Amino acid sequence: DQQVKQNSPSLSVQEGRISILNCDYTNSMFDYFLWYKKYPAEGPTFLISISSIKDKNEDGRFTVFLNKSAKHLSLHIVPSQPGDSAVYFCAASAETGNTGKLIFGQGTTLQVKP
């Protein structure tokens, strides 16, 4: 049973445009959500997170939106840059806060074209 789903395996956008990556979850007990970026031959690196008590968190070019009623979150990257090309994973924590026991989605490969 996939509790965190990223239904788009890949996304291609033009440099300078907005990238929107989506994630759905089924467990209403999740209270902390994170986005990670992964380059080949490297471990995932943390991008941005959001607590379930918020509906938006922004950090530079990256914004995460959380819609609890729809059990949906999204990551917006504006403007997209070629260096953003990577695999993006959303993850959720089923315990209070970020305890490191994360449930990941399958990932979305983002390609930003120059």
Added chain:
Amino acid sequence: ETGVTQSPTHLIKTRGQQVTLRCSSQSGHNTVSWYQQALGQGPQFIFQYYREEENGRGNFPPRFSGLQFPNYSSELNVNALELDDSALYLCASTKLAGGYNEQFFGPGTRLTVL
């Protein structure tokens, strides 16, 4: 500051064998989590060690076991290897101290079971 390191980088084993993977956590971190990432999938939580004790386990059989040492480094042991154990094994370290706890991932060990 040294990041999370893992050894070996790559490993090839045959069915039925046993394997030990190693992880050195980031300086100051007291918690290590292990994840299995199969091809085309997101990382799956195996277990977490906090102060040398197992602190939560995912849906993995007992032949997956671990240790954490006083210096907070960790080992993942897998007995009776099966073909489906072929995957990238990631460890992540963090300092559980309440509130926000960022996790740092190592580059992973690629295990191939023939």
